Amino acid sequence: MMLRALMFVMALAVFSPSPSFAVEPDEILSDPALEARARELGKSLRCVVCQNQPIDESNADLARDMRILVRDRISSGDTNEQVLAYMVDRYGDFVLLDPPFKASTLVLWIGPGVIAVFGMFAVVSFYRRNKSNDDATAVAANPQTAPLSDDERKRLDALLKDDDA
Template identity: 50%
Template structure:
């Protein structure tokens, strides 16, 4: 009976967890941040410039360690920033501009690797670990509960004398607690 009662809240909790998943990535993403863009590179059109900024945050400065071309002070990053802006000015969509750079510099230029066969482990790995953890925890809990039910079933009910003693103890417990 107790188990059934517990099911409702579990479902609510799980639904809540599931519902929050899609919101996750953007919580920590830094969409308005900028570091090393120079004033003279910026495009006149603020919309176009905003697009350029957003794209360049996901492109790697190839000669740096773990810096996007948006953050880096390296000359190569500057060249890439300018190149990207030229493509956008020429009318490329975001995807086309990125593809243009990938064609020239390889997938290495992407800070966020594409979801493909060679990146399956990368993208699915963490969630595989989550699934395995949940399954293992579920198996563990089931076994524990089975063991506990068996233990309960094998235990003899309390005798009249034990019942009386238990009542006394509980009363004493309550009395001590109220006294404290």
């Protein structure tokens, strides 16, 4: 029993996701305070290659260049806001993992909701259409459940009257 628990814990450790920090040793700044600022900024900037990953975690070459650029700007005395403004000027609002809400970023903010609504509408209409098609197909495939025509209804009434007599 103890062996199973140990194997379970080992499997969990092996297969559980762990964050990947792509910052390489040659990128790290010698001043810990500046490095902490660079890491914080790296977590708020999007890798434009990976698109859903901060540059601090991305292994892409462009992300490495962006990390070095951030560290260069910090080393030269720029504030966090100045570094972010520089990156936005260079790569656009998309580079921010939390872009500001304005007309040019409206698609980034509203797009996912619109896509979700259209997706739900498509799923609901697909199931409604298939349900009505399934009912019509079932009636056509099984003539015993099809409604009687006028001639069939008259014949059935005549047969039932004969049984009553």
